[in-house]
Amino acid sequence: MRAPEYTVAIIASELRKRYGELEAVRGVSFEVATGEIVGFLGPNGAGKTTTVRMLSCFLPPTSGTASIHGLDVVERPREVKRLMGVCPQADNLDPDFDVFKNLLVYGRYFGLPDAVVRTRARELLEFVALSDKTRAGIDELSGGMKRRLVLARALLNNPRVLILDEPTTGLDPQARHAIWTRIRSLRAQGTTVLLTTHYMEEATQLCDRVIVMDDGKILLEGPPLELVEREAGETVLEAWNFDDAFLEFIRRLPGRLEEVGDRLYFYPDAGNHIDRLLEHHFPHQERLVRRATLEDVFLKLTGRALRE
C-alpha cells in the first residue's frame, strides 16, 4: 500500500526571513502541485534562494509556514529532506572522493543500503552521461559535468520533490540543454520540480508556471506564455539610430515605450501591424520586430536598473 497521494506537493504560507534590519523574504505564499515544474525568477537579491533554502530546511523562516507533501519543514526536517533532492547554487561535491564515491557517501546520509546505492548510482551516472567518469576525481570534471553529477546526486534518494537552485548558471549551451533534457524526463516520471533561474529561456522551455519575485515579494505568477501575452503583448519593436520624427511617430501609437540608452523598445497594444506601418512610413529605419519573450515581462516588472 502506498501512502495516499497529496495533489499539492509544496505549500508556502506567508514565509518571511529577516536578517537584522534586512527582510530578505517578505511574506511569500504559493502552492506547487505534484508533478508540476515551477520556476522562480527574479533579479539578484530578490529572495529566490532564501525562499528555496527555507523550503529545503536549510534556513528556519522568521515567520510563516511551509510544508512538503503535508510535512512541516520546521517540525519534521528529516522526513521532509528524505522526500527531497537538492541541487544547490554552488557545487558542493566532495573533492576528497571520486565521482562514484561521492554518490556512495551521499547515499549513506540517507541511510540507504550500500547495494541499493551502488545500483542506483550506476543508473544515475548513465542517466547524466557520466558513466565513463565513474572513477574520475572531482577536479577532473568540467563545469557541466559537475552540474550533472550534482543532479545525479540529488536524484539518489528518488525524490518526489526536486529543488534546483540555478541549475545551469555558467554552463555552455550544450551542457545547458543536456540538463534541460534530464529535467524534462523527470517531469515525465511525475517528479515535482522547483527551480530558480536567471535565464528566461530556461523558464520558458521548462516551466509549467513561473513565479516572478523582486524585493522579497511575489510580483506575478502564471504559465510563461500566458504571462508574456498578458504583460508584454505579442510583438516588440526595437529600434536604434532613430531621429526625433521617428520618436514622435512612435509616441503617438498606442502601447508602452521604453528608451534605454540609444535604443528604443516599444510594446504596441495591437502589435500585428507595426511592421507594416513602419515599412510604409520609415522604410530605412534600423529596427527589429520580434515576438515578446519572458525577458520583456521580467524587465517590465523588475525594471532595468542594475542590482547589487
Place this chain on the structure above:
Amino acid sequence: MRGILRNLSLRAFRVWQRDLDVYLTNWKTEFLPPLSEPILYVFAFGFGLGSLIHKVRYQGHELTYLRFMAPGIVAVAIMFWSYFETTYSSFVRMYYQRTFDAILATPLLVEDVILGELLWGATKAVIATSIMLGILTLLGLVAWPAGLWVLPIAVLAGILFSALGLVVTSVTKNISSFNLPMFLGIMPMFMFSGTFFPVNVLPPWALWIAWALPLTHVSHLVRAAVLGWPRIQLVWSALYVAVGAAILSAMALRLMKRRLIQ
C-alpha cells in the same frame, strides 16, 4: 540543555564515517606524522636536551629527562590532532568545500554534522596516540599494562580539544584568524602545561594559570599512565577533563549551530 541534546542522533556516525573514509583514502600521508613526530621529539629533546639535564624530580621520584618528557609529547599530540582537525580541517570542509552544506540537504541535521566532526576530531587524537604509544613502547618508555589508560584519556581529552576547536571555528570568519587563538592559547599551553618540564618549577602565580589549563591535567594523567604511577589525586584531573569536555561540547553544539544556520 535539553534543547542542545534534542536533535542528537546516531546519524552523526555518518559524518564521522565520511571523515574516516577520507582519512583512509590518504592513509599513507596521514600515518606519517604521528609515526615520525615522537621519534623526532625523542631524539631532539630526549637524547639531545636530555644529555644536558641529568635527572628530573617528579612526584617525589627521580627519573631521566627522556622518561619524563615522553608522556608529555603524547599529551601534546592528543591536543594538536584533535584541535587542528576541528579548526583548520573542519573550516576547510565548512567554508571552502561546502561539505556541510551538501550533508544538510540529506536527512542529517546540523547537530549530526557538529557531533560527527567532534567525534572525528577525538578519533584522530586516539589514532595518533595509539601509533605514538607503539613507538614509545618499542623505545622502552611505556609501563604496561598501565599504559593502556592512555587510550581512554585520549578519548576524553580528544573530545575536549575537539570541542574547543569547534568553539573557535564557530567564531572564526576566515582561515587566517586561527592564528590568534593558536599563538595566544594553544602554543603557550603546549609549552607550559607540564609537557616539557614539571609545572612545580613555575613561580606560584604561573602555577595557578598552569593548573587552570586543560593540557596540564591531560599531561598529568598521561604521564601517570605511561610511567605506571597511579595516585588518588588524579581523580581531580580526570574530573576536570570530563567536565571540561562536557561543557565545551555543549558550547560547540550551540555556537556551531548558530554559525551554520544563517
